[in-house]
Amino acid sequence: MAKKSGHFYIDESCIGCGACDHACPGKVDAIYAVKDDFLGRFAIVIDECIDCGFCIPLCPVDCIHDARTEDIPEGIAGYERIHELQSWAQPAG
Ligand code: SF4
Ligand code: SF4
Secondary structure (H helix, E strand, O other): OOOOOOOEEEOOOOOOOOHHHHHOOOOOOOEEEOOOOOOOOEEEOOOOOOOOOOOHHHOOOOOEEEHHHOOOOOOHHHHHHHHHHOOOOOOOO
8 A cells, every 4th residue: 555645634523614625725625525414524535635734723623633643653554543533424425
């Protein structure tokens, strides 16, 4: 698995305000509205996130996380853990 991936994820306490969606750089556009989510929540396409961090300060409920600031290892184990932490969301489709 040589694919590059970001370290940011959104937890299930997102309130769907959409502020982060506007922060994500246009060319990257790694934030998406979770399909058919009854709360209108957002999630991050982890493989497309470039770790810029622009989204974090805009979130009113602090539900966007940088895995590098948490006790999550680098490498495949960390990659899988980040996906697991955002597993409440549907995959981007
Ligand atoms: S860290 Fe940057 S690229 Fe990643 S989701 Fe947030 S705004 Fe988008
Ligand atoms: S800024 Fe936070 S609460 Fe608002 S949509 Fe993004 S992750 Fe959810």
